Amino acid sequence: MSIQPIRLFGDPVLVTPASDVVDFDKELRNLVADLTETMLEAPGAGLAAPQIGVSLRVFVWDVDDALGHLINPTLDLSEEIQEGEEGCLSFPELRYETPRAFRAVAKGWNMYGEPIIVEGTQLLARALQHETDHLNGILFIDKLSKSDRKSAMKEIRESDWFGITIAAGFNPAIKVSPHDTFGRNL
Ligand code: ZN
Numbered sequence: 591m592s593i594q595p596i597r598l599f600g601d602p603v604l605v606t607p608a609s610d611v612v613d614f615d616k617e618l619r620n621l622v623a624d625l626t627e628t629m630l631e632a633p634g635a636g637l638a639a640p641q642i643g644v645s646l647r648v649f650v651w652d653v654d655d656a657l658g659h660l661i662n663p664t665l666d667l668s669e670e671i672q673e674g675e676e677g678c679l680s681f682p683e684l685r686y687e688t689p690r691a692f693r694a695v696a697k698g699w700n701m702y703g704e705p706i707i708v709e710g711t712q713l714l715a716r717a718l719q720h721e722t723d724h725l726n727g728i729l730f731i732d733k734l735s736k737s738d739r740k741s742a743m744k745e746i747r748e749s750d751w752f753g754i755t756i757a758a759g760f761n762p763a764i765k766v767s768p769h770d771t772f773g774r775n776l
Pocket of ligand 1: 678
């Protein structure tokens with residue numbers, strides 16, 4: 591188990607749809623452990639495998655003091671919408687109003703290959719949607735209003751981390767103060 595560098599926006603892995611997990615083996619359990627450890631250290635409320643450079647359909651969360659993980663998820667969403675700001679560990683310091691379904695039911699598998707159903711509202715529902723999007727190569731800035739997306743892109747271009755990422759072709763290790771995110775980034 592080890593803490594992995596979190597890939598930042600600009601890394602192609604973040605916009606690449608991830609592959610289904612086929613083997614529920616020790617390697618998968620190590621991936622879940624690495625994701626969990628990396629999320630807790632960030633700290634964040636959720637983390638998807640592509641965010642540590644692994645293009646597999648796996649994510650973890652830490653919401654309301656409960657840790658969880660899900661593999662090869664599918665989602666059913668409520669029509670009822672929740673308002674609220676959202677952030678992402680792959681976008682240091684960005685937070686924007688991001689509409690999401692109020693309630694989500696996620697079906698998938700745990701790391702032992704057993705089918706599980708996870709049902710959540712509010713932050714858990716938000717996390718399930720945000721992380722499933724990551725597995726499809728969709729990022730939270732894709733969910734913003736047109737004007738917020740424009741501001742977000744401007745903020746990204748002007749950020750310290752964006753140019754470095756692109757120029758170097760890899761992600762610098764960025765430490766974001768937990769006070770900026772209250773550990774709620776996904
Ligand atoms: Zn994210």
